[in-house]
Amino acid sequence: MIATRRWMVLLTALLLSAGAGAIDTEAAFADAARQARYEHLTNELRCLVCQNQTIADSNAGLAGDLRREVKELIAAGKTDDEIRQFLTARYGDFVLYNPPLTARTLLLWAAPALLVLVTVGAAARVIVRRSKAPIDADPEDMV
Amino acid sequence: MWRYFAPAAAFLALGALFAFALMRIQNGTLDVREIKSPLIGKPAPVFTLPLVTDPSQSFDSRSMAGKTYVVNVWGTWCPACREEHDSLLQLARVTGVPFIGIDWKDDGQLAQQYLGQLGNPYQQVVADAEGRVAIDWGVYGAPETFLVSPAGIVLAKHAGALTAAVWAEKFAPLVTSGGSR
Numbered sequence: 001m002i003a004t005r006r007w008m009v010l011l012t013a014l015l016l017s018a019g020a021g022a023i024d025t026e027a028a029f030a031d032a033a034r035q036a037r038y039e040h041l042t043n044e045l046r047c048l049v050c051q052n053q054t055i056a057d058s059n060a061g062l063a064g065d066l067r068r069e070v071k072e073l074i075a076a077g078k079t080d081d082e083i084r085q086f087l088t089a090r091y092g093d094f095v096l097y098n099p100p101l102t103a104r105t106l107l108l109w110a111a112p113a114l115l116v117l118v119t120v121g122a123a124a125r126v127i128v129r130r131s132k133a134p135i136d137a138d139p140e141d142m143v
Numbered sequence: 144m145w146r147y148f149a150p151a152a153a154f155l156a157l158g159a160l161f162a163f164a165l166m167r168i169q170n171g172t173l174d175v176r177e178i179k180s181p182l183i184g185k186p187a188p189v190f191t192l193p194l195v196t197d198p199s200q201s202f203d204s205r206s207m208a209g210k211t212y213v214v215n216v217w218g219t220w221c222p223a224c225r226e227e228h229d230s231l232l233q234l235a236r237v238t239g240v241p242f243i244g245i246d247w248k249d250d251g252q253l254a255q256q257y258l259g260q261l262g263n264p265y266q267q268v269v270a271d272a273e274g275r276v277a278i279d280w281g282v283y284g285a286p287e288t289f290l291v292s293p294a295g296i297v298l299a300k301h302a303g304a305l306t307a308a309v310w311a312e313k314f315a316p317l318v319t320s321g322g323s324r
Contacts, residue, residue, distance in 0.1 A: 048178060048283035048284075049283055049284060051176060061248060061274070062274070062277075062282075062283060062284075065248075065273070065274040065275075065277075065278060066278065069275075069278060088181065089181060090181070090182070090278060090279060090280070090281035091178060091181070091281045091283065092178060092179060092180070092181040092281075094178050
């Protein structure tokens, strides 16, 4: 019981610390709505130097420059879409962690649904085949 | 029978695919970190920046209109730039295409020393201390090199050290008579 509680405390601490990895030490905007947009955008833009991090997570020089750019564009009154366009015009769709649905990314977006279909189809075949088999047959032969 | 062979065949096919990709990474034909530039075929970003050699003066990229030219993004902090430096000196001399250097997020003093010691391949070399022009060019690492047409269109980009072999393969076929040869 005590051991379980200890694990719960550790788990909670780990979950709460997820935000502590952010690089910005202070808020970019005093205004909460703009700060929320800033955090949302920097968390969905890829750092192109360390390619598996977002620009919010990375302490690479370029990530810092891109955060500054996002901050200035928000301050200049640009919309989120205009800011995404600004960056994709320079770095391509790769800069977006949430890529748009285009002919090239169709397979990427459709893959989860396709996998579910294939799995359900395969499972259905096995179930139907086994349900038709005599009760005392060796299931190993039915696969 | 197929149920025993199919997994083995799938395993071998995957293994062959991975071996093929690894070989291409090893011999340099595949760069998994490369990001295709959306700028290719589009107008080159315009910039005006102070000269490294004399910060009181500035260089405007529009002055290159009508010429094929190279934009090379580098920094004294960048080991691969040091690696490509001799190739740059040689290519700038041999090809006759003007090289414009963008010294990215660097110390102007160090840059002057570096060019003084190793030689200066650039017709003009400018300082992008804040990295804003580099963002306009979609730069994500140094060195990066672009080829721009006389009409001001970005023709090609190379990320990583520019060698004579890279020049011959990627850039030379695109240099038209507009380049002063």
